[in-house]
Amino acid sequence: MRRFWIFFILSCALLAFLSAVSLGVGLREISYADILSALFGKGVDETLRAIIFDIRLPRLVAGVFCGAMLASAGVAMQALFRNPLADPSITGVSSGAALGAALAINFGGGAFPIQISALVFGLFAAFAIWRLGRINGRLSAFSMLLAGIAINAFCGALVGFLMYSVREAGVKGFIFWTLGSLENCSWRELAGASFMGILCWFALFFNSRGLNMVMLGSDHAYLSGANVKSVQRISICAAAVMTACAVMVCGIIGFVGLVVPHICRMLTSPDNRSLLPLSAVSGACLVVFSDIVSRLVSPLDSVPIGVVTALLGAPFFLYLLRRGGGNA
Numbered sequence: 001m002r003r004f005w006i007f008f009i010l011s012c013a014l015l016a017f018l019s020a021v022s023l024g025v026g027l028r029e030i031s032y033a034d035i036l037s038a039l040f041g042k043g044v045d046e047t048l049r050a051i052i053f054d055i056r057l058p059r060l061v062a063g064v065f066c067g068a069m070l071a072s073a074g075v076a077m078q079a080l081f082r083n084p085l086a087d088p089s090i091t092g093v094s095s096g097a098a099l100g101a102a103l104a105i106n107f108g109g110g111a112f113p114i115q116i117s118a119l120v121f122g123l124f125a126a127f128a129i130w131r132l133g134r135i136n137g138r139l140s141a142f143s144m145l146l147a148g149i150a151i152n153a154f155c156g157a158l159v160g161f162l163m164y165s166v167r168e169a170g171v172k173g174f175i176f177w178t179l180g181s182l183e184n185c186s187w188r189e190l191a192g193a194s195f196m197g198i199l200c201w202f203a204l205f206f207n208s209r210g211l212n213m214v215m216l217g218s219d220h221a222y223l224s225g226a227n228v229k230s231v232q233r234i235s236i237c238a239a240a241v242m243t244a245c246a247v248m249v250c251g252i253i254g255f256v257g258l259v260v261p262h263i264c265r266m267l268t269s270p271d272n273r274s275l276l277p278l279s280a281v282s283g284a285c286l287v288v289f290s291d292i293v294s295r296l297v298s299p300l301d302s303v304p305i306g307v308v309t310a311l312l313g314a315p316f317f318l319y320l321l322r323r324g325g326g327n328a
Helices: 002-023 032-039 046-081 095-108 111-132 140-164 168-179 187-206 208-214 218-223 228-250 256-267 271-296 305-323
Strands: none
Touching: 002 046, 002 256, 002 271, 032 046, 046 187, 046 208, 046 228, 046 271, 046 305, 095 111, 095 140, 095 228, 095 256, 111 140, 111 228, 111 305, 140 168, 140 208, 140 228, 187 228, 187 271, 208 228, 256 305, 271 305
């Protein structure tokens, strides 16, 4: 617990620093003094206040929310499958949400219909994988993994076809959903997504003791008094909804749910009661930092944040694999 509190406090301090940098970075540089003045309601001009409260602060909150949700969903999937290489995409939510958004874009839907379509299709894909992963009334991790691969490939193929057939004007919308971005975030979008996501996070956290038992194997968990079916259902549903809420806000952002839990597990312990809060804060740090990098590289038109997380996460994850001798 001492190691957990040390790294948790350091992660919170890093998140506070990155948040201040994020609010100041952009086409118009804003000093930290002006940021504090605007946040505490002191005398600043209306233009500066609008930039902070209507553009940069929603973007920052969206980055914190999406990073926390994706990393926490990754913790649940890695514990449930007893595999540190598992990530939220196994549930099929990301590819399903991308397909729902692509269909809505193809039919000329606005921002709100696109988000609702992404949420519905993402949850439907997760439900399909959950049903396909059941054998003789019991959930099989191996069958669910294979079903996830098939559903992800199927949805990816349909998204590719829609991207091929859509007019050039809709290509940027596809890029947003397939590579991720925080540019289109607003308070209205965050309100509903954050409510559902935070509720599911607490459900997952209160289920963390059962997840610890499931990590030892279904039979061992059953003999230890855990309700294995209940743990599996809560974990899968919570991870699916959290991932869907994150994708609904910012599109698909890869490697957050894969790399962050793995690093946090190495720093502290595999106990999900400490791993979940530490991964949530660390995931938020990664997404906010990636967003800062994307804006610094291209201030006028930010680089998709999924590109940055992949460039940062893939080499580091390969380094961890090599360091661990291939045993993640």
